[in-house]
Amino acid sequence: MLLENYLCSIVLIVLGLYAIITKKNAFKIVIGMGLVDYGINLMLVSAGFRVNGTAPIFDAPTQTQYFFVDPVPQALTLTSIVIGACVTALALSLVVKIKEHYGTLDTDKVRRLNG
Amino acid sequence: MDKNIKVKNVIVKTAADFFMPIALIFGLYVILHGHLSPGGGFQGGVIVAAAVVLVYLGYGHETTENVFNENLLKKSETFAAIMYAGFAFLGIFYGANFCRNVLADKMGAAGELFSSGTIFWMNFSVGFKVLTGIGFLSLIFFGLLKEKNNESK
Amino acid sequence: MTNHLPIIAIQVLFLGAFISGLVGYKSNSLRKFVIFLATGTSLVLTLMLFKPVMMEGQIISYWMGNWVPVSDWAIGIGLEVDQLSLFFGLIVTVTVFLGAIYSFKYMSKDNGQDKYYVVFMMLAGSVLGFVFTGDLFNMYVMIEIMTFAAVGLTAFRNHKAESIEAAFKYLVVGSIGSSLILLGTVVMYAQFKTLNLAQITALLNNAQHTPVILFAFALMIGGYAVKAFIVPCHVVAPDAYAAAPSSVSMLFSGIVNKAGIYGMIRLVFVVFASMNLPSMQFLLVFLGTITMFIGVTMALAQSDFKRLLAFHSISQIGYVLTAIGLSTILGLTGGLYHALNHTLFKGLLFLCAGAVLYSTGTTDLNKLGGLAKKMPQTAGLFLVGAFAISGIPPFNGFVSKWLVYQGTFAKSMETNNPGYVFVTIVALIVSVMTLASFIKVTQSVFFGQLPKEFENAEEVPLSMRIPMWILAALCLVAGILPTAVIDYLIKPAVLAIKSAGNYVAVMMGQEYATKIYTEGIAIPKYDYAMAGWNPTSWLILFGVLLIAFALVALTGGFNPRHIVGAENNNAKFDVFFSGEAAEHSHVAGNDLFWGLKHNLKGYFHFMHDVHNGVVNDYALMVVSTTALVMLYLFLLVK
Known part of the structure; x- marks a missing residue:
């Protein structure tokens, strides 16, 4: 694992959690959720890194190098990106509906269910 | 102000006209070559679904409603999911476990386009499902925008 | 052929979702027939697995695509059905089948039914896939599908503002x-x-528990605690249960909770094999005890029918977690038995609440009353459920709660630790308060005076009553024949939890298992040190940052503001001096325990302020729980 990737992903995750916990606008909370997902994806892809490895593709006739980076985390990251896209889509449609019902996006005011 | 809007429409419309066939063809290329190069079902499906967004950007909401049929998209999505599960069940019918690549030797050699057994067909059904699914999602969002625009006008 | 049964049972549920979406346009009854067929087939297939797995002790291991391990290294996705998985699988399929039958008639007044059934079947299929799988990433994918389906079903009635708000909060906290x-x-x-x-499991058996492994362990415990709605991550559960349609609330309290509990059992007992450490037992018992207590005390103060049932559901999960945390054979038996019973009686109670909502159109306890004359069968079935949850013989709650009390008491005798006696006392008090709360609910909903607007409420249709009768009969049977249930269902599952060696042996081959448990297998060292930095210290730094961040946010350091409190002022309890502050005050059956609530005002006001409805505070609770668990694991667990 490379140091820069690792540090960047941790910074992204912590910033995403900061956005979810402190921002009051519902849109900014959705952006925070996306940031957490992207940080984890970055860490997942860089978990498969091997020095001097190349892309894990088989070109059968013209292949010269056989030392690949780990292809499993790349497949897992694809699944995780799809899930992140679906979460964003669902959250945004809920935000549109909240604006319709409540007239505001401030989470201090969207709290009819309490106690 | 009118002059400004007309120019913007012409520019966006021309760009949409230019990029739409590119989106369709390139997306299909990425879907079909999933077993030979990076890409595959999901990535190619999203690129093709960008065609729906381009039609909306260039031509407006009425044209989009006339061109794309919502019911057909909904039914194709479920059909693609059933197709995927059907190909996965082929493994059980041939005696092996679930999701086994049982057509690997019956198609072409490795490295050709039409090869690698059930991977090719599963890739295609995933791409089909993604493109119909995201297209349908975009159409619903555009419908929402139209109501809001009508209210604010 | 028995090898293929688990995957076919999962796929039938998913295929049922899509086929019903395709052919349901023609007619409603065709769609209902497809759903009935799909859930029924899945139930039958899971029951067919009962004989080989439970009675003969065989563990089914299935590699998808025939990718068997190559030179002792697993490369494919594997399904492994052992007795614990089949136990939870039976609970899931029975609940889904009864929920589907109930929702045929219950949802007939809503439009958009085709979307409802598709998402319903996806929820069912994903939980069944979660309990049957043996692959770590597959567990994450199934839990994500379950979260999406649950959020989608919570927001189903999107003409009501509360559903959208509850769904948004559930999505944010669940996604964290x-x-x-x-x-x-x-x-x-x-x-x-x-x-x-x-x-x-095999590799962890011989490896030293480095800080990195403890870090991953703490994160996963925090994640599964959010899914199982354990205090303090429980705050979105009452909103979600109350806003969803009742047939879906039965699924939430029946299988979504249990998925979190199953994930925790599989992780803590089998994979990490850490339950012989007293500090881990203390962590789970502590979490379970505060869940029990806070769940039931919050339930005493509620005035909405389904929200009250949701808080009771949280407190019963506390029972299950406490019993499982004891990690003795008696405790595990009590915990698993209570999980089974909880699905049965809580499902019955939610279906009765749905029946009341269907007939009268409201779930506010202050407005309901005297429905026993109009809906006698529902009232009788509700009484069965109320007796079962309070632990009154001959129903099933009595057996499992008795096992829990006995387990905690025996543990305190074994370890000479008086703390466990305190847990027994708390469990008994919680049981008494559960009974008190249900007396209040029964009085205010079914007995008393019938308000004028409900004069023509009538009994619910037959297809809604059939699942309720079946659940009540199962409650009675599980209470009368406890030894049969324990021998056939619970004991194999408990033995499966305790024997991780079998799990490894079946999946990877017998020679691998013997090799692991006698010598060790070296993990191939992919050199992280190649990049020149040691990731362990950076991970510890991340953990420390997370803990500090949580502490600062909890004390309001980020944006200092006053805590937004919930409003509760009611003039009906003031002393009548001269004139009244409010125009109209109505002392309803819901105010049965007013004295208790008034004397413990400070505690109830604090709890109401904590549940203040702001989604940012809910997310903060989740993060701080994870930080505290991480701190605990790093400091106290050897």
Whole structure:
């Protein structure tokens, strides 16, 4: 694992959690959720890194190098990106509906269910 | 102000006209070559679904409603999911476990386009499902925008 | 052929969702027939697995695509059905079948039914897939599908504002939980380079528990605690249960909770094999005890029918977690039995609440009353459920709660630790308060005076009553024949929890298992040190930053503001001096325990302020729980 990737992903995750916990606008909370997902994806892809490895593709006739980076985390990251896209889509449609019902996006005011 | 809007429409419309066939063809290329190069079902499906967004950007909401049929998209999505599960069940019918690549030797050699057994067909059904699914999602969002625009006008 | 049964049972549920979406346009009854066929087939297939797995003790291991392990290294996705998985699988399929029958008539007044059934079947299929799988990343994917389906069903009635708000909060908090599980999975993969649960169990058996492994463990415990709605991550559960349609609330309290509990059992007992450490037992018992207590005390103060049932559901999950945390054979038996019973009686109670909502159109306890004359069968079935949850013989709650009391008491005798006697006392008090709360609910909904607007409420249709009768009969049977239930269902599952060696042996081959448990297998060292930095210290730094961040946010350091409190002022309890502050005050059956609530005002006001409805505070509670668990694991667990 490379140091820069690792540090960047941790910074992204912590910033995403900061956005979810402190921002009051519902849109900014959705952006925070996306940031957490992207940080984890970055860490997942860089978990498969091997020095001097190349892309894990088989070109059968013209292949010269056989030392690949780990292809499993790349497949897992694809699944995780799809899930992140679906979460964003669902959250945004809920935000549109909240604006319709409540007239505001401030989470201090969207709290009819309490106690 | 009118002059400004007309120019913007012409520019966006021309760009949409230019990029739409590119989106369709390139997306299909990425879907079909999933077993030979990076890409595959999901990535190619999203690129093709960008065609729906381009039609909306260039031509407006009425044209989009006339061109794309919502019911057909909904039914194709479920059909693609059933197709995927059907190909996965082929493994059980041939005696092996679930999701086994049982057509690997019956198609072409490795490295050709039409090869690698059930991977090719599963890739295609995933791409089909993604493109119909995201297209349908975009159409619903555009419908929402139209109501809001009508209210604010 | 029995090898293929688990995957076919899962796929039938998913295929049922899509086929019903395709052919349902023609007619409603065709769609209902497809759903009935799909859930029924899945139930029958899971019951067919009962004989080989439970009675003969065989563990089914299935590699998808025939990718068997190559040179002792697992490369494919594996399903492994042992007795614990089949126990939860039976609970899931029975609940889904009864929920589907109930929702045929219950949802007939709503439009958009085709979307409802598709998402319903996806929820069912994903939970069944979660309990049957043996692969770490597959567990994450199934839990994500379950979260989406649950959020979609909560927001189903989108003409009401509360549904959308509850769904948004559930999505934010649930997504944080799933991200924590994913982060734990990523760290585990980076350590072991494999995702198969059996192989990770084997590798962890001989490895030293480095700080990185403890970090991943803490993250996954935090993630599964959010999914199982354990205090203090429970705050979105009452909103979600109350806003969803009742047939879906039965699924939430029946299988979504249990998925979190199953994930925790599989992780803590089998994979990490850490339950012989007293500090881990203390963690789970502590979490379970405060869940029990806070759940039931909040339930005493509620005035909405389904929200009250949701808080009771949280408190019963506290029972299950406490019993499981004891990690003795008696405790595990009590915990698993209570999980089964909880699904049965809580499902019955939610279906009765749905019947009341269908007939009268409201769930506010202050407005209902005297429905026993109009809906006698529902009232009788509700009484059965209320007796079962309070632990009155001859119903099933009595057996499992008695096992829990006995388990905690025996544990305190064994370890000479008086703390466990305190747990027994808390469990008894919680049981008494549960009974008190249900007396209040029965009085205010079914007995008393019938308000004028409900004069023509009538009994619910037959197809809604059939699942309720079946659940009540199962409650009675599980209470009368406890030894049969324990011998056939619970004991194999408990033995499966305790014997991780079998799990490994079946999945990876007998020679691998003997090799692991006698010698050790070296993990191939992919050199992280190649990049020149040691990731362990950076992970510890991340943990420390997370803890500090949580502490600062909790004390209001980020944006200092006053805590937004909930409003509760009511003039009906003031002393009548001269004139009244309010125009009209109505002392309803709901105010049965006013004295208790008034004397403990400070506690109830604090709890109401904590549940203040702001989604940012809910997310903060989840993050601080994870930080505290991480702190605990680093400091106290050897």
